[in-house]
Amino acid sequence: MLFELLDLLRQGGAQTYAALARQLDISEALLEGMLADLERMGYLRQVGGGCAGHCHGCTMAGTCAIGAGGRIWALTEKGARAAS
Amino acid sequence: MDEQRVITVALAGQPNVGKSSVFNTLTGLNQHVGNWPGKTVEQRTGTFAYNGVTYRLVDLPGTYSLTANSLEEVIAREYIIRERPDVVAVILSAPVLERNLYLVAELLGLEAPLVVGLNMVDVAEQEGMRIEPRVLEAAMGIPVVPMTATKGLGIQELVRAVDEVAHGRTPQQPQRPEIRRDHQEVLDQLLALIGARAPEGYPAQWVALKLLEGDGEISALMSQRIPAEEWAAVSRILLEHEDAVIAVAGGRYEWVARMVRAAVVRPRAGQITLTSQLDRIATHPFWGLLVLAGILGVVFWLTYTVGAPLQEWLQVTVVGGLGQLITSALAGGPRWLTALLVDGVLGGAGTVITFLPILAIFFATLGLLEDVGYMARAAYVMDRFMHLMGMHGKSFLPLFLGFGCNVSSVVGARVIESPRARLLTVLISPLVPCTGRMAVVTFLAPLFFGRGALAVTWGLVAINLVALAVLGVVLSKTLLRGEQVAFIMEMPLYHLPNPRTIAIQVWQRVGEFLHKAGTMILLVSVLIWLLGAVPTGEIQTSLLAAIGRGLEPVGRLMGLDWRMMLALLSSFAAKENSLATLGVLFGAGDSAGSLGSVLQAAIGARAAWAFLVVQMLFVPCVATVAAMRQETRSWGWTLAGVVLLLVLSLLGGTAAYQIAGLL
Structure with missing residues (x-):
């Protein structure tokens, strides 16, 4: 099941929890557990959570279009290797 | 039969599943609290009687799994392996059954007799989830007892099931998890090497699986028990x-x-949450784009109907009035001082400040969209759009942080692991329309295009996004061949906006904007005025005019005179400087009329259109360039990015002007 998840990520692009859960035919709750496990094993890392504080010199400093609570994950190098 | 025998039951479960209430209900006052041998973790044991038999209940620490990640997990599994309780009763929380079942999957590997207590079935039912205990029992091959421990329901049934298993009256036929087929062979190899060397009580298969999982405890244990040569073979595998x-x-x-x-x-279709219903449209590859376009449309419409009239009023009444006031107050003073204050400071920085209502509307709508949880969807939809444009297998999620400010997306690119994908994102992120550019557009578009301003603004945003995608495709085909970039996004739940959060955001951003207007923009305004005053005091013969005229040959292709070219050039310091420069050069500080009417008289719609196209595609502001340098750590790539956008914007402007001439 985890290999299947990595396989879906190998296709690249941004994917939502809902889309991944649908393709794996599991619930989002189980998917979340799998993501947390893959992070613990070093295959994924959490990258979401905003960019506040980096945007000096701009009127919109502190704005983060994708910061509103949703977590974002990316493959680590190890994850990318395993996925391919 | 064995009335004198004490039956030991280990109580397992993840944290917060109601294990304590089962333990307390069964043991009552017959409890003993101590520590696990040699550990500082609390151990609770107790006794109860059932059918004349004494049961000893051992409460295992709450654990999510049985890896060696934490002390609690090690304690729980070592107890089961070494002490071999007669039965392990595992309590699951029905509403979060999926997460809880993972522990059962681990426990099955330990080959201990299991009974499952399915707790909180009432809560699960309230949430519209129906679990069939009998089916679950048949599928797992171990007894399942539905319970509501807080109300004492099902606890007696759990004890009966435990009793049956302890006395061997319920045969266990567990259906254990299997390793993926393509790894069966390596598991068999390990099993052959381990042979009968697993310590007593440790199932060989479980040991082999734990070795494959890289479990430090089990590796250390087995390396002691297997001869060095064979252990080397194990390590190699x-x-x-x-x-x-x-x-x-x-x-x-x-x-x-x-x-x-x-x-x-699963919950019936009618009970699917509002969030997932809304997301069916909001994250749909086609409808999602329409929703985004619609939302942008509403934002622009609000800006034009509410913000633009306010801006004009501020320009004519406040800036114009102040100009008159200063002129009459300084009537006897030096002429240059009046000119500096009226033409330089008021015409430049003053003009920019009149944009406050427009920006406040931007900030408020962006804040609102962010607060209700829509922005994550917007970023996702834009990412899908890039796929539609031909960038398969790549993701540029951080790009869409740039809707607020390009610096965000350049810095946000850090989250991309691959260096080349990161570089590409940095290079193309200035093409995401930022608020600074949009301020310039919202000022000029209604001036020249009246009711068509909305369509023009949409068109400008679309041109940028298409340019972004085309450039992205070209660069990714050359820079990123074969590389994939993937992100998994959790969509936050939609919720009602909190006016306070939004108000605080708007307040902070307005403060930042005013700060910028009072420093960077003021400085550039005065500089522009100064260059326009030396050496003769006449702008037409000034140093600035000389510089501007040097740019005119390029400007001619786009129908832009030297003043417009200088406005573009000054936008390098900050995008809003375009307006400040236009204000200084077209005399917005003078009381003759609004900057709008002066501009309308001075330039035509065709040149204004070309100007807007260039402005949208132009070299990013200095803050973004600095961020590009910082993130790429290369002046070469930074320069390449700047030149790329310079060429693209000039080509775009020329094309816009020439095509508009044909219509």
Whole structure:
């Protein structure tokens, strides 16, 4: 099941929890557990959570279009290797 | 029969599943609290009687799994392996059954007799989830007892099931998780090497799986028990199959998913949450784009109907009035001082400040969209759009942080692991329309295009996004061949906006904007005025005019005179400087009329259109360039990015002007 998840990520692009859960035919709750496990094993890392504080010199400093609570994950190098 | 015998039951479960209430209900006052031998973790034991038999109940620490991640997990599994309780009763929380079943999958590997107490079935039912205990029981091959421990329901049934298993009256036929088929061979190899060397009580298969999972405790244990030469062979296999941990854990998830599919009836269609219903449209590849375009349309419409009239009023009444006031107050003073204050400071920085209402509307709508949870969807939809444009297998999620400010997306690119994908994102992120550019557009578009301003603004945003996608495709085909970039996004739940949060955001951003207007923009305004005053005091013969005229040959292709070219050039310091420069050069500080009417008289719609196209595609502001340098750590790539956008914007402007001439 985890290999299947990595396989879906190998296709690249941004994917939502809902889309991944649908393709794996599991619930989002189980998917979340799998993501947390893959992070613990070093295959994924959490990258979401905003960019506040980096945007000096701009009127919109502190704005983060994708910061509103949703977590974002990316493959680590190890994850990318395993996925391919 | 064995009335004198004490039956030991270990109580297992993840934290917060109601294990304590089962323990307390059964043991009452017959409890003993101590520590696990040699550990500082609390151990609770107790006794109860059933059918004349004494039961000793041992409360295992709450654990999510049985890996060696934490002391609690090690204690729980070592107890089961070494003490071999007669029965392990595992308590699951029905509403979060999926997460809880993983522990059962692990426990099955230990080959201990199991009974499952399915707690909080009432809560699960309230949430519209129906679990079939009998089906779950058949699928797992172990007894399942539905319970509501807080009300004492099902506890007696749990004890009866435990009693049956302890006396061997319920045969256990557990369906254990299996490792992925392609890893079966390596598991067999390990099993052959381990042979009968697993310590007593440790199932060989479990030991082999834990070795494949890279479990430090088990590795240390087995390296002591296996001769060095054979251990070297084991280590070699483990090294070669580093990713076997995914196959092992994946096998357990596969098992969990199978159990859930068999025994859980999902909420009916009517009960699907509002968030997922809304997301069917908001994250749809086609409808999602329409929703985004619609939302942008509403934002522009609000800006034009509410913000633009306010801006004009501020310009004519406040800036114009102040100009008159200063002129009359300084009537006897030096002429240059009046000119500096009226033409330089008021005409430049003053003009920019009149944009406050427009920006406040931007900030408020962006804040609102962010607060209700829409912005994550917007970023996702834009990412899908890039796919539609031909960038398969790549993701540029951080790009869409740039809707607020390009610096955000350049810095946000850090989250991309691959250096080349990161570089590409940095290079193209200035093409995301930022608020600074949009301020310039919202000023000029209604001036020249009246009712058509909305369509023009839309068109400008679309041109930028298409340019972004085309450039992205070209660069990714050359820079990123074969590389994939993936992100997984959790969509936050939609919720009602909190006016206070939004108000605070707007307040902070307005403060930042005013700060910028009072420093950077003021400085550039005065500089522009100064260059326009030396050496003769006449702008037409000034140093500035000389510089501007040097740019005119390029400007002619786009129908832009030297003043417009200088406005573009000054936008390098900050995008809003375009307006400040236009204000200084077209005399916005003078009381003759609004900057709008002066501009309308001075330039035509065709040149204004070309100006807007260039402005949208132009070299990013200095803050963004600095961020590009910081993130790429290369002046070469930074320069390449700047030149790329310079060429693109000039080509775009020329094309816009020439095509508009044909219509």
